[in-house]
Amino acid sequence: MVKNKLLFALLLVVAFAIVGAGLSLVFSRFIKFSDTGSVETVTPEKIVSQQGHSAKPDFAFNPPAPQDAPTDIKDAVLLGYNILTNTRKYAAKYVGNTLTCGNCHFKGGMTEGGKNGGLSLVGVGAAYPKFRKRQNYAVDLVSRTNDCFQRSMNGSPLPADSREMMAIVTYYQWISKGVPIYADVPWLGVKQLKSAYKPDAVKGKQLFMQKCSMCHGANGQGTLAAPPLWGKDSFNDGAGMAKLDNFSAFTHLNMPLGNPDLSIEDALNVALFVTTEPRPHFAEKTGQGS
Ligand code: HEC
Ligand code: HEC
Numbered sequence: 001m002v003k004n005k006l007l008f009a010l011l012l013v014v015a016f017a018i019v020g021a022g023l024s025l026v027f028s029r030f031i032k033f034s035d036t037g038s039v040e041t042v043t044p045e046k047i048v049s050q051q052g053h054s055a056k057p058d059f060a061f062n063p064p065a066p067q068d069a070p071t072d073i074k075d076a077v078l079l080g081y082n083i084l085t086n087t088r089k090y091a092a093k094y095v096g097n098t099l100t101c102g103n104c105h106f107k108g109g110m111t112e113g114g115k116n117g118g119l120s121l122v123g124v125g126a127a128y129p130k131f132r133k134r135q136n137y138a139v140d141l142v143s144r145t146n147d148c149f150q151r152s153m154n155g156s157p158l159p160a161d162s163r164e165m166m167a168i169v170t171y172y173q174w175i176s177k178g179v180p181i182y183a184d185v186p187w188l189g190v191k192q193l194k195s196a197y198k199p200d201a202v203k204g205k206q207l208f209m210q211k212c213s214m215c216h217g218a219n220g221q222g223t224l225a226a227p228p229l230w231g232k233d234s235f236n237d238g239a240g241m242a243k244l245d246n247f248s249a250f251t252h253l254n255m256p257l258g259n260p261d262l263s264i265e266d267a268l269n270v271a272l273f274v275t276t277e278p279r280p281h282f283a284e285k286t287g288q289g290s
Contacts (some may be wrong), residue, residue, distance in 0.1 A: 081173025084108035096154035113187040123185035125176030151239035204273025230277035238282025247271040
């Protein structure tokens with residue numbers, strides 16, 4: 001009797017499993033993809049409300065040094081760091097201007113951003129793949145990095161499996177150690193200035209001559225002391241830095257280098273002047289090198 005009951009129970013379980021699998025197969029066909037590519041399914045409220053909106057993150061800014069990487073990835077991490085800090089030497093054929101990644105991502109992106117920190121890259125290894133408006137799709141770090149090669153560096157994209165790209169991505173991953181996947185990383189990205197001020201390019205030019213030209217050159221072409229801000233050797237018109245919002249926010253926090261003292265209004269004035277000066281036009285170059 002007991003044996004029969006057990007057998008019956010077992011049969012029931014198996015039957016439910018088969019019906020369940022069948023049903024999920026049928027229902028999976030009804031999951032629709034909308035135009036933006038999002039999947040329309042029931043959203044688990046609890047998980048969403050817990051996601052990364054806490055004021056204080058439960059992890060600290062503490063990137064490990066490139067030279068402390070484990071032996072098997074150390075060469076890649078160090079090459080990645082070298083590319084970020086001396087792009088024209090270590091990834092020469094993909095660069096089309098006289099900039100280096102570190103001119104905007106100070107110290108190869110190893111900083112905490114904020115004042116005098118430039119644009120941090122610590123934690124990008126945990127923040128990607130990520131949705132980007134420009135592509136209207138989630139992009140990974142290879143594609144995001146090539147965006148900076150093609151626009152900020154006015155160059156051409158690296159093959160995903162090239163030694164250089166592998167090194168860059170390994171470097172990102174190493175310096176992101178300890179940052180939880182998809183955490184809200186407070187030091188990443190450009191913090192946009194909040195202002196309704198309408199900038200004035202004439203004031204911007206005066207400010208440029210007083211506050212920037214001694215390092216960046218009177219024609220924005222760069223000097224031994226600082227990289228170019230416009231002209232043929234600068235970032236092109238498709239670059240993030242060519243946008244008024246990004247340029248003004250970066251300048252407000254970082255320039256003049258070491259002593260960023262421009263008001264929000266003046267940062268906007270100088271940004272309008274510089275971003276409307278002539279610079280290379282973004283034209284997608286494909287293939288290797290340029
Ligand atoms: C004391 C010299 C100095 C002054 C003055 C200065 N900068 Fe810079 N700037 C630099 C240096 C050096 C870098 C590159 C930093 C690095 O590589 O770590 C830089 C980088 C930049 C960058 C990013 C790289 C590029 O060339 O596009 C921008 C944008 C910029 N400066 C804007 C300005 C603006 C606007 C002013 C005036 C308000 C200004 N800077 C004043 C030295 C200076
Ligand atoms: C002229 C300035 C400039 C140069 C040079 C530059 N970048 Fe960027 N980079 C930016 C700006 C601006 C952003 C946008 C930050 C944001 O999304 O808020 C950015 C974003 C990035 C991001 C995504 C960061 C994030 O927070 O999502 C990566 C990765 C990156 N750059 C890598 C590179 C690499 C590698 C190089 C050199 C090959 C480089 N960049 C050169 C300005 C620059």
